[in-house]
Amino acid sequence: IRKLLFILTAAAVTGCGSSDDPPAADDADVAPQIMSEQPSGGAAGDTTGADGAAGDPTGPNGAGDNGGTLSDGAVSILGYMAIGEDESFEEVQVIGAFSMFPEPYDAQFVQQSLTARQPDSCEVSIYDPLAEDLGDDIEEIFSPTGFEYLSAGEVITLSGPSGTYGEVLRFIRDSVIFYTDDGLLPYPAPETLSIDIPGDQFPAFSNLTIDRPAAVANFNFENDGSQPVNAGSEFTWTANPGANTWLSLDLYTNRPSPDGDQLVEVSCFLEDDGAFVLPQSTRDEVDALLGAGWTMPAANLYRESFIFRQEGSVLLVIFRGSDI
Numbered sequence: 642i643r644k645l646l647f648i649l650t651a652a653a654v655t656g657c658g659s660s661d662d663p664p665a666a667d668d669a670d671v672a673p674q675i676m677s678e679q680p681s682g683g684a685a686g687d688t689t690g691a692d693g694a695a696g697d698p699t700g701p702n703g704a705g706d707n708g709g710t711l712s713d714g715a716v717s718i719l720g721y722m723a724i725g726e727d728e729s730f731e732e733v734q735v736i737g738a739f740s741m742f743p744e745p746y747d748a749q750f751v752q753q754s755l756t757a758r759q760p761d762s763c764e765v766s767i768y769d770p771l772a773e774d775l776g777d778d779i780e781e782i783f784s785p786t787g788f789e790y791l792s793a794g795e796v797i798t799l800s801g802p803s804g805t806y807g808e809v810l811r812f813i814r815d816s817v818i819f820y821t822d823d824g825l826l827p828y829p830a831p832e833t834l835s836i837d838i839p840g841d842q843f844p845a846f847s848n849l850t851i852d853r854p855a856a857v858a859n860f861n862f863e864n865d866g867s868q869p870v871n872a873g874s875e876f877t878w879t880a881n882p883g884a885n886t887w888l889s890l891d892l893y894t895n896r897p898s899p900d901g902d903q904l905v906e907v908s909c910f911l912e913d914d915g916a917f918v919l920p921q922s923t924r925d926e927v928d929a930l931l932g933a934g935w936t937m938p939a940a941n942l943y944r945e946s947f948i949f950r951q952e953g954s955v956l957l958v959i960f961r962g963s964d965i
Contacts, residue, residue, distance in 0.1 A: 715745030718955040720793065720843055722809075722820070724834065725962045726853070731828040735799070735809050737820040739791040739843040748956050760912035763923040765930070767896070767903050790818040794839030801831025836959065846950060846957055854886045854944040856963045862940040869936040872924040878942060880915035886946045888913045894937040896930060905930055907937070913944075 722737035797809040797820055807826040812819055836849040858879040862868045870892055881888075892907040907927060911917050919927075927935055945962040 716748040716951070716954050716956045717742055717745040718791070718843065720791075720838070720846075720955070720957040721959070722797075722836065723960040723962070724830065724851070726828065726830055728829075728856075733822065733826040733828050733830050734824075735820070735822040735826065737793075737797065737809060738818065739793045741789045741791055743789075745954065748951060760910060761917060761920065763890075763907055763909040763920060765923060765926045766906050766908070767930070768906070790816060791842035792818055793820070793843040794841045794845075796839070798837045798839075799826075799830075800835040800837070802833065803831075806831055806834065834961070838957075844952065844955055846952075849948065849950065849957075849959060851946060851948050851959055851961045853961060854946040854963050855881055857888070857942050857944060860942050862942075868940070869938055870940050871934075871936050872919060872927070874918070874940075876917045876940070876942065878915055881913050881944070886913075886944045888942070888944050890917065891939075891941045892937045893939045893941075894931070894935070905937075911942075 718739070718741050720737070720739040722735065725734050726732070727734075792811060795811050799806045799809065807822060809820045809822050812821065812823075830853070833850055833852050836846075836851070838846045838849075840846075860876070860878045862870065862874075862876065876890060888911040890907075890909040890911055892909075894905050895902040896905050897903075905927070907919070907923060909917070909919070909923075943963050945960055947958060947960045950957045950959075
């Protein structure tokens with residue numbers, strides 16, 4: 642889930658709107674005012690506009706249409722939620738945040754950042770795993786970007802076919818507003834989840850549904866340290882080509898530093914064809930950090946699906962993964 646937040650942060654920070662984009666609203670406290678701003682070329686849902694309609698909320702979520710089609714106009718309000726399940730720990734985790742940017746950016750950029758990433762490519766990052774809690778982690782990720790955090794209501798409700806499944810609660814720390822389940826959701830989550838956002842500074846969205854993506858089958862590594870990963874490891878699994886999901890591989894290890902151990906993470910976006918080896922450029926980068934002959938004790942392979950919903954200048958993105 643942390644990686645999903647990094648991806649969206651990069652999209653928001655680098656995906657600036659053009660000089661012709663209208664300025665963002667000055668008053669983030671008035672949701673109707675925000676909603677009244679429409680992207681250029683026709684409002685979301687107006688099929689007569691040059692940019693067409695936003696994603697059909699009655700269509701298949703995360704399938705067929707990549708979970709919704711975005712207009713080409715400016716977006717100044719972004720909301721996102723990520724839902725993850727970890728079978729080994731029998732844990733469900735939900736995290737979300739809603740924010741307003743000082744200037745609009747292109748909605749298409751966010752979708753492209755998620756769906757047009759280069760397959761079989763990796764990124765290497767280092768971060769401190771000793772942050773006190775989730776709130777400190779979020780503040781560390783987002784504080785430099787100039788966001789203004791928005792409230793979407795006190796409680797976001799998650800439901801399944803048999804009724805209410807659980808609640809995602811609002812937490813406020815200084816200027817940071819974020820949402821999390823606080824470890825209270827039972828495992829497993831329903832196969833199909835319905836999400837209702839009551840709205841506040843961020844507008845309301847209701848009856849959003851997202852299915853659990855297919856779990857990865859026959860992965861040849863265990864995420865328990867019993868099969869160390871090295872530069873020459875080959876990863877295999879049962880392929881699932883053609884699905885509108887992404888497949889991610891995460892590798893982790895600790896690196897000593899003067900201020901305590903740092904976590905080195907290798908995150909790869911894979912083509913779902915059943916086999917993968919680390920690119921040479923990634924091996925070289927990890928060699929520079931850890932030295933030749935390195936090993937990593939953890940490998941985690943998982944699929945994630947996503948849906949997009951756009952209303953005027955407001956964009957909501959929801960992710961769901963088969964693992965955390």
